[in-house]
Structure formats: structure tokens, C-alpha cells
Amino acid sequence: MRDKTLTLPDGRDIAYTIIGATDGSTAMYFHGAPGSRLDLVNFEEDLTSLGVRIVSPDRPGYGASSPQLGRHLSDWPADIAALADHLGLGRFAAIGYSSGGAYAAVAASSLPDRVFGAAIVAGTTDMRWPDAWDGSLSSEPAMRLGDEDAATDFYVDLYGADGARFFDGTGDLAPADTALFEDQDATAAFLATIAEAFRQGVDGFAQDAVVQSRGWPFDPVAVSVPVEVLHGEADTFVPIAHGRHTAEVLPTATLTTFADHGHLSIIYEIPELAARLTASPGTGLGRPVLCRDRTG
Numbered sequence: 001m002r003d004k005t006l007t008l009p010d011g012r013d014i015a016y017t018i019i020g021a022t023d024g025s026t027a028m029y030f031h032g033a034p035g036s037r038l039d040l041v042n043f044e045e046d047l048t049s050l051g052v053r054i055v056s057p058d059r060p061g062y063g064a065s066s067p068q069l070g071r072h073l074s075d076w077p078a079d080i081a082a083l084a085d086h087l088g089l090g091r092f093a094a095i096g097y098s099s100g101g102a103y104a105a106v107a108a109s110s111l112p113d114r115v116f117g118a119a120i121v122a123g124t125t126d127m128r129w130p131d132a133w134d135g136s137l138s139s140e141p142a143m144r145l146g147d148e149d150a151a152t153d154f155y156v157d158l159y160g161a162d163g164a165r166f167f168d169g170t171g172d173l174a175p176a177d178t179a180l181f182e183d184q185d186a187t188a189a190f191l192a193t194i195a196e197a198f199r200q201g202v203d204g205f206a207q208d209a210v211v212q213s214r215g216w217p218f219d220p221v222a223v224s225v226p227v228e229v230l231h232g233e234a235d236t237f238v239p240i241a242h243g244r245h246t247a248e249v250l251p252t253a254t255l256t257t258f259a260d261h262g263h264l265s266i267i268y269e270i271p272e273l274a275a276r277l278t279a280s281p282g283t284g285l286g287r288p289v290l291c292r293d294r295t296g
Contacts, residue, residue: 001041005064006086014079015064016057020047025278026089028080028107029056029270032098032122033139033208034163034197036063039097039267042189046271052278055092057083059103061204063196070148071207074217076103077110084114093277094118097267098238099139099208101246102126102216108225109218117277119228122235122266125242126249128215138237142206143213151206163198163205174234174262190264220249227253228277230269232261 002018017037031039037056040047047054057079060068068075084092094115096104101123108118124139125132133140142151159165180186197205227250231243240257247255258266 001044003037006083008079008082012060012066012068013064014057014060014066014083016055016083017041019044019054019056021051021053024051024053025093026053026055026087027093027095027274027278028084029054029274030094030096030100030103030107031056031059031062031193031197032100033212034062034166034194034205035098035100036193036196036199038063038189038193038196040270041192042185043271047274050271050275052271052274054274055083055087055089058196059204059208061200061207063199065204067200067203067207071211072217073102073106073211073214074110077107080107081111081114090114091116093274095121095270095274095277096123097121097270098263099124099212102212105216105220105223105227105246105250106218108227109216109220109223112224115225117226117228119230119273119277120243120246121230121270121273122232122238122263123229123242123246124212124238125245126216126220127213129245129249132242132245134239134241136239137242139209139212142209146210146213148203148207148210151209152203155202155206159202161201163194163202166194166198172236174232174236174260174265176232176234176260176265177236177262180264221251223250223252225252228273229253229255230258230266230273231255232258232263232266234260235263235266237263 058065094104101120247253
């Protein structure tokens with residue numbers, strides 16, 4: 001793991017870590033909410049053996065990245081392009097996990113000359129879809145507030161200003177998610193990324209909920225790069241209906257579902273996913289939706 005910080009043109013800092021291979025094909029990884037650039041550090045050995053380099057940035061207000069007041073989903077591609085320029089990356093894949101899925105989607109939409117393929121793993125869908133607001137999305141109460149200050153107050157009351165009570169209210173977990181906490185390394189990695197997510201308090205987390213509540217700021221039909229959508233049928237945080245809808249509205253998407261994966265366990269699919277995405281940049285353009293069911 002190589003932890004670094006870049007100062008962006010507007011003076012904000014974006015913190016990022018590089019995980020896996022020291023060179024070769026690269027995928028940008030966009031963390032969940034809450035989450036941080038440390039999400040995948042437990043997969044350093046796997047990624048290295050697969051020859052994949054992951055660049056994982058903190059979003060504004062998370063970890064060591066500066067806040068960005070009043071930000072929108074459409075602001076993200078400029079940050080990513082600046083980071084890619086700094087690293088000398090001409091083209092790269094974009095992988096978004098959970099809330100990071102929307103950031104992968106907007107990167108694919110806005111940077112088709114840079115992003116050659118994308119993946120959305122256990123991701124929230126476009127919240128302009130009415131059926132997304134059915135009460136089963138774990139972040140929906142904060143999303144419904146529609147105001148950053150109100151969402152921050154909500155999370156302060158729920159988790160504390162420093163997020164210390166986050167693990168008191170995570171709700172029911174899928175069996176595959178619960179099993180992860182029997183592994184000391186997996187538990188330590190999860191605790192580390194959540195602690196880093198709340199380094200600056202709950203503000204970044206609250207802002208993310210409001211940003212996502214506005215929906216995608218682009219026409220999904222206009223996305224031209226291939227997109228893989230992965231979702232667990234046992235996900236108790238982001239219902240599988242979100243993954244199915246995302247695959248339906250993105251014309252170049254394929255959908256793979258996993259019978260047993262929950263919201264946390266599916267992250268273990270990401271190393272091989274990243275290897276697939278980066279192995280043949282740009283292949284699969286214009287594929288129809290294809291549903292594959294697998295056992296997690």
C-alpha cells in the first residue's frame with residue numbers, strides 16, 4: 001500500500017492509496033459510504049498476484065480528503081481526471097462499491113475517453129427511479145432529508161459526531177456478512193476503513209447521502225463503455241432491485257447476481273473483477289444485459 005495526497009487545482013487535497021501491482025493496468029476504486037481509500041488494503045497480495053493496480057481515493061470529507069461544500073455527483077469526474085493526469089494514466093477502469101457505484105457511473109458517463117470499462121458492485125441505483133424509495137435502502141432516512149446540515153444532524157444523533165456508535169446500528173447482516181467477522185484480518189481491515197471514513201466526523205457520510213438522493217446527473221442511455229453490475233441476493237443494505245434496475249437502464253451493462261453474498265461479503269469478488277476489467281480494455285462495448293446467477 002502506498003498512501004499519497006494530491007492538491008487539486010482548486011486547493012483541495014485528495015488522499016489516495018495505491019494497492020497491488022506497481023505497474024500494469026489500473027482500475028480506480030470508489031469506496032462505499034461510509035468507507036475510505038483503505039477499503040481494499042486487505043487484498044494487496046491478491047491484486048499483486050493478479051497484476052492489477054488499484055488507485056483508491058477518498059471522496060471529499062472522508063479520510064484525509066478535504067471537504068467540498070455543496071458538492072454534486074457531477075463534480076467527481078474532474079477530481080478523478082486530475083488524479084489520473086497526476087499519475088500519468090491515460091485510460092483506466094472505474095469500480096464503485098455500494099455508494100461508490102454512482103461515482104463509477106458518472107465517471108463512465110463523463111470520461112468515456114479515459115474510462116474504458118466500469119463496474120458497480122452492490123451499488124445504489126439512480127435515485128430518480130421511484131421504486132428506489134421503498135424504505136429498504138439503509139441510507140434512505142438520511143437521503144430523504146435532502147439537506148446536508150439536516151443529514152449531518154441525523155447521523156450525529158444516530159452514530160455520534162465521530163461515528164463511534166456506527167457499529168451499534170448496522171442492522172441485520174446476511175449470513176455471509178456475519179461470517180466475515182470470524183476472520184481477524186477481515187475484521188481488522190473493515191474496522192480500519194470505517195475508522196478512517198470518520199476521521200473528520202460524519203459530515204462526509206451525511207453529504208454523500210444527500211448527493212446520491214438527487215439521482216444521476218446524466219442520461220444512462222448515453223453511457224457507451226461496458227459496465228459490469230454485481231449484486232448479492234442476500235444484500236440487506238442495498239436491495240438487489242437496485243442492481244437489477246442499474247443493469248436495465250445502462251445499455252452496455254451485464255448483471256451477475258450471487259445467491260449467498262450480502263453487502264459486505266461481495267467485496268471479495270473485486271480483485272478478480274478488477275483483473276477481468278483491466279485485462280482487455282474496451283472489450284464488450286454495446287453488450288446487451290446478461291444475467292448470470294452464481295453462488296457467493
